[in-house]
Amino acid sequence: MKFSARRWLVLVAAGLALAGCGSNDSAKSSTSFSGEAAPAQPQQGSGSAKDSAGSSQGQPGQQGKAAGVPVGQAGVQDRKLVKTAKLSLAASDVPAIVDSVRQVAVGAGGYTGQERSDKHSATVSLAVPSDKLDTTLADLSKLGEVTSREQSTQDVTEQVVDVESRIATQKASVERVRALLGKANSVGEITSVEAELTTREAELESMQRRQQALAGSVAMSTISVSVSQKGTPPAKPEERSGFFGGLANGWDAFLTFGGGVLTVLGALGPFLLFLGVPAFALVWWLRKRRPARVPATPEPLPAE
Template identity: 60%
Template sequence: MKKRLRWLAAAGIVLALAGCSANDSGGGSSEMPMSADGKAAPNQGAPDQGGPNKDSTGSAAGKPGQEKAPVPAGQPGITDRKLVRTASLELTSPNVADTVSQVRVITQGVGGYTGQESTQEKRATVNVVVPSERLDGVLDQLGKLGKQTRREVTATDVTEQMVDVDSRLATQKASVERIRALLAKATSVSEIASVESELTSREAELESLQKRRESLAGSVAMSTISLQVKAEAVVAAEEESRSGFLGGLTGGWDAFLTFGGGLLTVIGAMAPFLLVFGIPAVALVWWLRKRRRPLAPATATASDLPSAPPLD
């Protein structure tokens, strides 16, 4: 009987050990599958280890310093600058009237026009307005009409002003539309009057901005040339008058007049201060000197006494 119990106990222990070994082998195989060569296979469900600095191909992204800086919105480039160009040109010509006539022909040929004009026998002044893109070509053509003595071109950048006006125009248009919507919803007379007053004010501001925008656009599109034409005889006489004794005398007289004008300007500027502060100061000094002046003592001298009669 004891032998049977021993055999049963041994058989139970063997079965228990066999079950534990089977469970261990099944758990290990589920956690880490093995490949055919006996090595652990990679986890198929693991996420990509590329990280945020990799692109779609898996390669590393460029360094931050190598990225192109974005262009700020609303900032025009060099080619989009808005320039107001003006020029001045001086010519000498044997015939002033013919030169002015040729100036009109050249101006009309490029789609421009002449503005203020003053023509005399020996000199003329003409304001020429031409498209900005034709300015350089027109200056070259005008310079060939006579002897060019001076040529000057200036350019003013109004890009920021244009951008500012366009932004304010968009904002003002939206504001006017909102006020019009409120006017459509107004019911009482007081509300209608108040909204209409505000609408009138904002529409006036909108029209002012539109006029300014048109003025800037016109200045950018068209350029003005201040042209002066002198006769050759006049130029020769002016050059002769600036040399020799008479030229020196004229220059000295002009310098004297300039100095005298400046001196009179300074005196005129100081006159109010002299009147306001100078007269009271002089009066105060006179009063102080009079007050401090000592009184002379009334003492008789020997010469002032009467002389005694001689003794017999």
């Protein structure tokens, strides 16, 4: 029995040793397997990164849109500008220069507007296409000596966009009211809907006229040309002499004096109104409260 027990102990120890070796081998094998499989994940990651890089490189248009002008904002070429200019010329023959100014305006595809002229000067208003404004100013500057030149630009892009948006909204509103008019049954409903439709159509027409005015201001530029004669002597004051001259001077002095008196009375009027009326009422009230005087009765004469 002792030998068998010792034998069993040896067998158990050998079994435990074999079990420990087997666990170490399995751990090594699992480690080596994981070490071989691990590199496959970075390859997949790099592949996906390349795919994403390739897809991002394959869409340059989207990148350009992201880096371009924000949505809803007009670019430089889409701005709506109203341009105006003023030009002053000096020439020896004013009527001839005015005729040349008209010809330049017509040649540029524009037209002349308001004109004012006298013996020594003239003023002409021109309307020319906005894209030919600079060329027209250069042609006008060649007609005489330029004494002054001004040019201004007003940006009306926001006004144009706002009017277009309002028109679109108002059109939709008019269509809705028209649909309601088709569904109206009674005379009262028809009258009420027609009145509302008339009001909204009038507002729509007003907005459309505003849009047309803005479009015309953007399409056509205004130029104000002033032409004066070279060496024009200053106007001399009119001299008055003799009886009639003295009479005219006296009449002017009388009118000046009368105007000054009326000016003073006009300035005192509010004070007289707000102070004089209460003063008059106060005086009237005091006179009313004063007791009436009893007339003295004459003493009777002694009887004789």
